[in-house]
């Protein structure tokens with residue numbers, strides 16, 4: 001569509017945009033407004049999509065497409081629906097050159113951002129003032145989205161590996177592993193238990209672990225030796241190759257990762273710290289082949305003086321190097337697998353979070369030794385919070401009291417002045 005074709009949206013198109021916007025608002029309305037059931041709105045969007053007068057990528061008076069509206073509101077499910085119906089992820093008719101990816105990045109919704117990347121969103125496009133989606137997200141402090149975009153690995157990068165090359169008789173990577181492998185490379189959570197869960201679910205990666213490891217090693221080499229070296233990706237692909245190799249060995253021997261996962265979760269007697277996890281990650285860093293990589297040096301420097309069990313852990317250091325600060329600021333991290341936004345708490349101590357019951361059950365054999373003392377700690381923290389609250393309240397009362405006194409003083413002064421004035425008047429009479 002040429003720019004001069006841009007026109008005001010039709011009534012049907014306006015209704016369509018409204019349905020998308022309202023779908024979003026449903027989650028943000030206050031209690032006294034009538035709630036619009038999300039499901040009904042989704043159905044409305046679906047119905048409107050079928051209308052022949054609505055073209056999926058029509059633009060409104062600012063050049064914004066429905067997909068961009070949905071992306072800006074972080075509505076992953078609507079974006080998914082629009083993309084499935086052929087919406088152009090890279091439409092560029094917006095007045096300020098914003099793309100759907102830029103809108104998603106601004107929204108701060110990492111899931112929406114990831115979805116658009118998976119749909120082929122270009123990361124190199126710039127808006128009318130020359131900013132990419134990453135730069136825009138960084139500018140408004142949406143660091144999770146910055147990390148998602150920076151570490152995004154496209155499935156296309158695996159295409160060379162599914163072709164039969166040279167004297168080979170079979171491709172280096174089976175076609176059906178492209179999607180699960182690309183998805184794994186895109187993980188922001190590097191926790192070995194999370195990887196173990198994922199590998200177990202995608203056992204093809206374990207059955208072909210040697211091929212997967214070779215592919216990852218080759219990607220790592222490419223990251224280090226190409227003209228545009230990508231140290232983050234090199235560290236990441238190397239780490240994954242190491243974990244897949246270890247898991248592959250276990251899987252070959254035992255036919256499952258269950259036991260290995262349990263060992264990874266198990267904490268030591270004294271403080272519940274998982275030594276095996278720490279050693280696994282430290283070993284993977286040690287085996288990184290490219291000694292001229294500055295990130296490798298950063299890892300070694302950070303970890304060399306740290307005793308096993310002290311902070312920072314190898315996982316923290318590696319995550320920081322690969323993802324930035326991400327894992328340091330979140331207090332809702334699953335104690336078992338490192339996923340963020342883990343909302344479930346241990347009901348006894350309320351001091352540890354989990355994704356779900358599975359994660360909690362797996363952690364219990366370690367956690368049960370510390371649950372009681374953590375519960376006591378929780379009580380102390382709560383008491384302290386309460387005391388602080390009381391103190392704050394008292395301080396406020398005192399402040400108000402002082403202000404009252406000042407006010408009274410002023411009043412008295414005025415009265416004294418008035419009295420003197422009257423006495424003066426009497427004396428003069």
Ligand SMILES: [Zn+2]
Nearest residue numbers: 334337355359
């Ligand atoms: Zn978990």
Ligand SMILES: [Zn+2]
Nearest residue numbers: 346348349371
């Ligand atoms: Zn507990």
